Amino acid sequence: MSRAYNFNAGPAALPLEVLEQAKAELTDFAGTGMSIMEHSHRGKAYDAVHQEAVANMSKLLGLTDDYQVLFLQGGASLQFSQVPLNLLPAGGSADYVNTGTWANKAIKEAKKVGTVNILADTSKEIPTNMPDFAALPYSKDAAYVHVTSNETIAGTEMPFFPDTPSPLVADMSSDILSRPFDITKFGLVYAGAQKNLGPSGVTLVVIRKDLLERAPETLPTMLQYRTQAKENSLYNTPPTFGIYILMLVSRWLLAKGGAAGIEAINKAKAAKLYAAIDGSGGFYKGTAVPAFRSNMNVTWRLPSEELEALFVKEAIAQNMIGLKGHRSVGGIRASIYNACPPEAVDALVAFMADFQKKNG
Amino acid sequence: MSRAYNFNAGPAALPLEVLEQAKAELTDFAGTGMSIMEHSHRGKAYDAVHQEAVANMSKLLGLTDDYQVLFLQGGASLQFSQVPLNLLPAGGSADYVNTGTWANKAIKEAKKVGTVNILADTSKEIPTNMPDFAALPYSKDAAYVHVTSNETIAGTEMPFFPDTPSPLVADMSSDILSRPFDITKFGLVYAGAQKNLGPSGVTLVVIRKDLLERAPETLPTMLQYRTQAKENSLYNTPPTFGIYILMLVSRWLLAKGGAAGIEAINKAKAAKLYAAIDGSGGFYKGTAVPAFRSNMNVTWRLPSEELEALFVKEAIAQNMIGLKGHRSVGGIRASIYNACPPEAVDALVAFMADFQKKNG
Numbered sequence: 001m002s003r004a005y006n007f008n009a010g011p012a013a014l015p016l017e018v019l020e021q022a023k024a025e026l027t028d029f030a031g032t033g034m035s036i037m038e039h040s041h042r043g044k045a046y047d048a049v050h051q052e053a054v055a056n057m058s059k060l061l062g063l064t065d066d067y068q069v070l071f072l073q074g075g076a077s078l079q080f081s082q083v084p085l086n087l088l089p090a091g092g093s094a095d096y097v098n099t100g101t102w103a104n105k106a107i108k109e110a111k112k113v114g115t116v117n118i119l120a121d122t123s124k125e126i127p128t129n130m131p132d133f134a135a136l137p138y139s140k141d142a143a144y145v146h147v148t149s150n151e152t153i154a155g156t157e158m159p160f161f162p163d164t165p166s167p168l169v170a171d172m173s174s175d176i177l178s179r180p181f182d183i184t185k186f187g188l189v190y191a192g193a194q195k196n197l198g199p200s201g202v203t204l205v206v207i208r209k210d211l212l213e214r215a216p217e218t219l220p221t222m223l224q225y226r227t228q229a230k231e232n233s234l235y236n237t238p239p240t241f242g243i244y245i246l247m248l249v250s251r252w253l254l255a256k257g258g259a260a261g262i263e264a265i266n267k268a269k270a271a272k273l274y275a276a277i278d279g280s281g282g283f284y285k286g287t288a289v290p291a292f293r294s295n296m297n298v299t300w301r302l303p304s305e306e307l308e309a310l311f312v313k314e315a316i317a318q319n320m321i322g323l324k325g326h327r328s329v330g331g332i333r334a335s336i337y338n339a340c341p342p343e344a345v346d347a348l349v350a351f352m353a354d355f356q357k358k359n360g
Numbered sequence: 361m362s363r364a365y366n367f368n369a370g371p372a373a374l375p376l377e378v379l380e381q382a383k384a385e386l387t388d389f390a391g392t393g394m395s396i397m398e399h400s401h402r403g404k405a406y407d408a409v410h411q412e413a414v415a416n417m418s419k420l421l422g423l424t425d426d427y428q429v430l431f432l433q434g435g436a437s438l439q440f441s442q443v444p445l446n447l448l449p450a451g452g453s454a455d456y457v458n459t460g461t462w463a464n465k466a467i468k469e470a471k472k473v474g475t476v477n478i479l480a481d482t483s484k485e486i487p488t489n490m491p492d493f494a495a496l497p498y499s500k501d502a503a504y505v506h507v508t509s510n511e512t513i514a515g516t517e518m519p520f521f522p523d524t525p526s527p528l529v530a531d532m533s534s535d536i537l538s539r540p541f542d543i544t545k546f547g548l549v550y551a552g553a554q555k556n557l558g559p560s561g562v563t564l565v566v567i568r569k570d571l572l573e574r575a576p577e578t579l580p581t582m583l584q585y586r587t588q589a590k591e592n593s594l595y596n597t598p599p600t601f602g603i604y605i606l607m608l609v610s611r612w613l614l615a616k617g618g619a620a621g622i623e624a625i626n627k628a629k630a631a632k633l634y635a636a637i638d639g640s641g642g643f644y645k646g647t648a649v650p651a652f653r654s655n656m657n658v659t660w661r662l663p664s665e666e667l668e669a670l671f672v673k674e675a676i677a678q679n680m681i682g683l684k685g686h687r688s689v690g691g692i693r694a695s696i697y698n699a700c701p702p703e704a705v706d707a708l709v710a711f712m713a714d715f716q717k718k719n720g
Contacts, residue, residue, distance in 0.1 A: 004393035008400045011600055019387045019395050026383040027376070033364035033679060035379050037559040037605070040368045040682060073433035073561065074582060077596035081580030112578055194597055199397040201433065201561045201599025218472055220441030222434060236437035237554055239561025239599060240371055245397070319393060322400060 005344035008322035009152055009297065010174065010195040013339040018248040037241045041234060049244050054232065056250035060177055060258050061206060067183060068212075070205040070225065071233040071243050076173045079190040079203065080106040083169055084113035086215040086225050087188070088143045095142040095166070098123045099130050100151035101328065102171060110146070117142065128154035128299070130292040133162040142166040144187055150175035152195075153326040155299030155333065156292040161185050167211065175296050176204065178266050178338055180259040187211050195296070196338045198246035201239045253338065262338050269336050269345045270295035276349045283360045284352065287331060301331045308332060311355055318351055320344075365704040368682035369512055369657065369695040370534065370555040373704075378608040397601045401594060409604050414592065416610035420537055420618050421566060427543060428572075430565040430585065431593040431603050436533045439550040439563065440466040443529055444473035446575040446585050447548070448503045455502040455526070458483045459490050460511035461688065462531060470506070477502065488514035488659070490652040493522040502526040504547055510535035512555075513686040515659030515693065516652040521545050527571065535656050536564065538626050538698055540619040547571050555656070556698045558606035561599045613698065622698050629696050629705045630655035636709045643720045644712065647691060661691045668692060671715055678711055680704075 006013035029036040032045055039046040057069045072078075083106075088094050093115035096107045100123050110116045117139055120131035128151070138145055145164045150157040152174045161168065167187020176191035183189070188207045194200035205225065212226040221227050227235050256262050274293060277284040277300050287299040302308045308331060312324045325331035336345060366373035389396040392405055399406040417429045432438075443466075448454050453475035456467045460483050470476050477499055480491035488511070498505055505524045510517040512534045521528065527547025536551035543549070548567045554560035565585065572586040581587050587595050616622050634653060637644040637660050647659040662668045668691060672684045685691035696705060 002393055003388075006394055006398055008398065008403075010597065011398060011400060013398055014395060016387070019397075023383055023386040026386060027379045028363075032681075033362055034366055034681065035374060037379075038366055038368065038371060038373055041371060041560065043368075043682075073435070073438075073599075075433075075596050078433075078580075078582045081582060085580070109580055112580060192597060199599075199601050200401065200597045201602055220438075220445070220469055220472060222438045222441060236435050237370065237552060237560045239433075239559075239602065241559045241601065242561055242599065321392075321394065322403075 002319065005320040005347050006322060006340065007320060007334045007336065007344070007348070009326070009333060009335040010192070010337075011200050012195050012335055012337050014198070014245070015249060015252045015339045018245065018252055021248055022245060036244045039240065041237050041240050046240055049240075049247050050232075050234070050238070053243050053247035053250060056247065056254060057204065060250060060253055061183055062180070063183055063206065066210070067206055067208055068229050070207065070228050071238055071246075072203040072205055072228060073201065073239060075192040075200070075203055076102070076171050076190060077105070079171065079205070080109035081113070082223055082225070083144075083146065083188065083190070084110040085219055085223055087167075087169070087211060088114040089214065090114070092143045093117055093139065093141075095119050095139050095145040097131065097133070097136065097145075097147050099148050099156060100128065100154040102151055102153070102173070103146075103148040106146055106148065106171060119145075126287075127289050128156050128287055128292075129289045130156050130158060133158060133160070136162070138164050138166070140165050144169045146170070150294050150296050152297050152335070153329055155288045155294045155297045157294035157296065159292065167208065174337075175294070177253060177259050177262070178296055179263040193242065193246055195335070198249050199242050202242035202246055249339070265342065266295050266336070266338065269340070269342055270298060272345055272349055273298045273334060273336065276352050280352070280356055283356045296335060296337055298334045298336060299325060299331060305330065307359055310359070314355060315348075315351060318347070320348060320351065362679065365680040365707050366682060366700065367680060367694045367696065367704070367708070369686070369693060370552070370697075371560050372555050372695055372697050373699040374558070374605070375609060375612045375699045378605065378612055381608055382605060396604045399600065401597050401600050406600055409600075409607050410592075410594070410598070413603050413607035413610060416607065416614060417564065420610060420613055421543055422540070423543055423566065426568055426570070427566055428569055428589050430567065430588050431598055431606075432563040432565055432588060433561065433599060435552040435560070435563055436462070436531050436550060437465070439531065439565070440469035441473070442583055442585070443504075443506065443548065443550070444470040445579055445583055447527075447529070447571060448474040449574065450474070452503045453477055453499065453501075455479050455499050455505040457491065457493070457496065457505075457507050459508050459516060460488065460514040462511055462513070462533070463506075463508040466506055466508065466531060479505075486647075487649050488516050488647055488652075489649045490516050490518060493518060493520065496522070498524050498526070500525050504529045506530070510654050510656050512657050512695070513689055515648045515654045515657045517654035517656065519651065527568065534697075535654070537613060537619050537622070538656055539623040553602065553606055555695070558609050559602050562602035562606055609699070625702065626655050626696070626698065629700070629702055630658060632705055632709055633658045633694060633696065636712050640712070640716055643716045656695060656697055658694045658696060659685060659691060665690065667719055670719070674715060675708075675711060678707070680708060680711065
């Protein structure tokens with residue numbers, strides 16, 4: 001079987017070079033006679049992997065000494081709680097922007113911890129949309145401002161990051177390291193690894209060090225960011241194999257020219273796909289407002305649900321996987337993260353033209 | 361390089377057959393043209409893996425319909441908090457037995473949540489020891505009784521599980537499925553996967569279903585056991601690759617005759633090693649009271665720290681890895697979990713005799 005064109009929303013495509021290296025050394029890592037999975041997290045072999053993963057992520061993200069990389073577990077879903085538990089003091093409040101399913105989940109968890117100000121709610125707009133982040137009524141005394149930089153289901157993405165009076169916190173699960181950004185605007189950034197960084201089971205957190213001490217001592221030790229910060233994410237056994245794959249992906253990203261290099265590739269892939277949608281004379285209709293179209297999750301509709309089902313079915317027959325839209329919204333979604341190769345998008349665009357010819 | 365004899369305390373040895381199968385299909389799982397890491401957690405390919413992992417674990421653990429298997433993240437260290445947050449009601453108390461480093465950590469976190477009764481404390485005894493679990497003053501009205509079935513650092517293991525007036529909860533991280541046990545004695549069992557079940561990054565929890573509803577709704581959604589119970593551990597993206605490896609290990613365990621089959625092998629390995637220690641005329645001295653000796657982590661001392669360092673160094677030269685005792689206690693530790701082959705123990709015993717001849 002040839003390699004599939006993988007448009008999964010996450011877990012998603014990984015670079016073939018990364019998988020091939022992992023395969024080559026799966027039973028014998030660096031001549032040690034053991035798999036990397038079998039190495040102690042406190043041993044030399046794994047430690048070199050861990051340190052390189054931290055160093056490469058710091059480099060790729062352009063971190064200054066004011067920030068620290070953490071590798072945690074539990075995904076963005078646990079971060080929805082961990083952020084307010086650490087950063088929202090008793091009696092305080094936090095600003096949130098509700099841009100869709102994922103922002104909404106973050107808000108729901110934050111409300112269990114403290115007062116939440118909703119600065120804007122575009123979560124029910126059709127076409128899917130985001131607010132003008134430059135014009136939101138940010139609170140002067142909020143503990144932080146929480147945004148979702150890319151809504152995987154809605155197919156929307158923040159085109160820029162605003163200056164905010166309190167620390168900006170972002171769920172970047174689906175666009176982290178797909179483009180450069182200025183970390184100094186942020187207090188904290190988090191991302192599940194399974195879209196742009198590696199396999200599921202690793203959560204990247206980047207935190208501005210002065211925020212580490214905000215958590216109350218009464219918080220469970222494992223939920224305090226400082227616990228893992230003090231131990232370089234080795235307080236307890238980390239998900240070593242996931243971090244190893246993330247490290248290999250970080251090498252691959254550096255070889256692509258880092259965030260700026262991959263952004264150029266990502267923009268070209270997305271532009272080609274949006275051009276195919278917009279040039280279809282209305283057969284394909286993008287579901288997001290153009291100003292907030294995501295370069296990661298491209299979402300569109302066909303004239304009927306029947307045609308959408310046929311589209312997904314025929315795509316699978318041509319080895320294109322994962323194009324069915326999220327079950328909550330329907331339609332078509334092509335997730336074209338960093339590791340989705342340009343050839344996959346070319347194949348999809350050709351298939352779209354062919355499908356329209358037959359069914360348009 | 362030939363395969364190392366891996367005595368790591370965790371992450372630890374995995375069955376070579378498992379690693380070889382994972383390697384063979386790492387870039388193309390079941391002819392799908394994608395790695396299992398690249399499959400959606402909601403797709404058919406991964407779903408079959410997930411369902412088999414759940415079914416095999418249920419079978420291996422002899423679960424009745426009253427129990428449910430969960431695959432979580434965060435390791436035993438997060439369970440130290442998640443257990444009391446779910447099971448210890450406001451104003452209630454829980455019984456804990458302090459048998460060493462790991463029990464102590466569980467107690468520390470439980471104290472953040474509620475009242476803790478320490479039924480016994482053997483954590484500072486030398487030789488390392490455990491109390492008589494049949495004679496402990498279990499509270500009649502405790503929310504639960506927490507025990508650590510195997511202390512990885514102390515090298516001690518509970519020889520049996522007591523009948524308790526309130527639900528028994530066990531941290532079984534280092535002896536889960538190394539021997540059969542009667543699940544009906546337990547309310548909840550948890551274990552990090554990285555010793556007997558698979559790679560790090562997956563946490564097995566087995567919970568009696570009637571306990572699922574004890575958690576307050578105010579608890580973060582991701583920390584409520586019922587959240588993952590309702591969704592068969594697919595509420596959010598699970599650590600798919602880790603669960604896949606755990607599934608392969610579960611097949612391997614079934615082929616070995618399940619818990620009873622592997623117990624016979626484990627007992628023989630441990631007996632051989634303890635015989636080598638006890639037959640050394642005092643050159644090697646076991647650190648645990650014989651009645652509580654662990655079949656998983658065999659710990660001993662040599663006449664001096666210098667000889668211990670030399671022992672570890674020469675063992676490494678003979679491809680025996682991970683024999684240095686935990687940094688908090690020193691000495692020697694051989695972790696001989698399920699996947700540590702009998703040949704590794706044979707090689708170690710031969711090396712011990714040789715080392716004593718030269719240095720005794």
